Amino acid sequence: MWIITVHSMDDVKMFEFNTQEEAKASYERIQGSKFLTEVIYFNDFSIAKNSQLPIVK
Template sequence: MWVITVYSKENITMFEFHTENKAREAFESIQGCKILSEIVYFNDHDVA
């Protein structure tokens, strides 16, 4: 899972994406102070 966290003076907003490509597309269009993160769970079967 990929998450974009956007910070502003009043609040924090988070957007979740299933694919890196979709997250990177959205990241380019979002304005403000933002962080793109990949979330990896310990029990994910897709992670080697």
């Protein structure tokens, strides 16, 4: 999952996307102070096993 967070003087908006491609396409069109984040759930052990991060038990 990919999230774009947009900050303005009075508000914070978050937009959720399923793919990196659609998130990047929207990121280019969105105006303002923004950042793109990939969300990884480490309770999905198939993803966690392929990660470079250590698994804490």
